Amino acid sequence: MNDENWKEEFKQLKTNLKPLQIRLLEEGAKxxxxxxxxxxxxxEWKDLASKKKLNEPSKDPLAAKDPWDDVKTEIISPYG
Known part of the structure; x- marks a missing residue:
């Protein structure tokens, strides 16, 4: 999600734009x-981009790792 090129990304995400909307994105508001x-x-772009980002799989390989897998299950005897 990059605010600098949001207009191009919006045109790709939203394929059913009207000609007026396309011209407005390209030329700016008058x-x-x-x-x-x-x-x-x-x-609308911000909403679509946020939803798209939530649906993308995480690039961090540790993000999907179960935290309980790292816990050692040693039994400590109170008698030494």
């Missing part, structure tokens, strides 16, 4: 109402 539309698309 009025307050267009800025609001652009902000709405950014919020």
């Amino acid at each position: 009025s307050q109402s267009q800025a609001l539309m652009l902000n709405d698309m950014w919020c």
